[in-house]
Amino acid sequence: MRRRVIFGAGMVLSALVYAVGIIGLATTPHANEIPTPGRAVVWGVIAMFSTLGFFIIAFIQSATTSD
DSSP: OHHHHHHHHHHHHHHHHHHHHHHHHHHSTTTTSSSOOHHHHHHHHHHHHHHHHHHHHHHHHHHHOOO
16 A cells, blocks of 8 residues: 555656646747747756656556566
């Protein structure tokens, strides 16, 4: 039960960080222009690294699951 709560909390945290990054990216004016505004780059990096959190959680879960 404790393991499930920890993984759930990790997934929720990663999802929240991803949502913040995507919302920030979507609300930055002129995000698709070149040169890209610095704020858009920061929000995109935040969203990108939160997806890495999903992969890390999935890897740990698959590595520690016993059949």
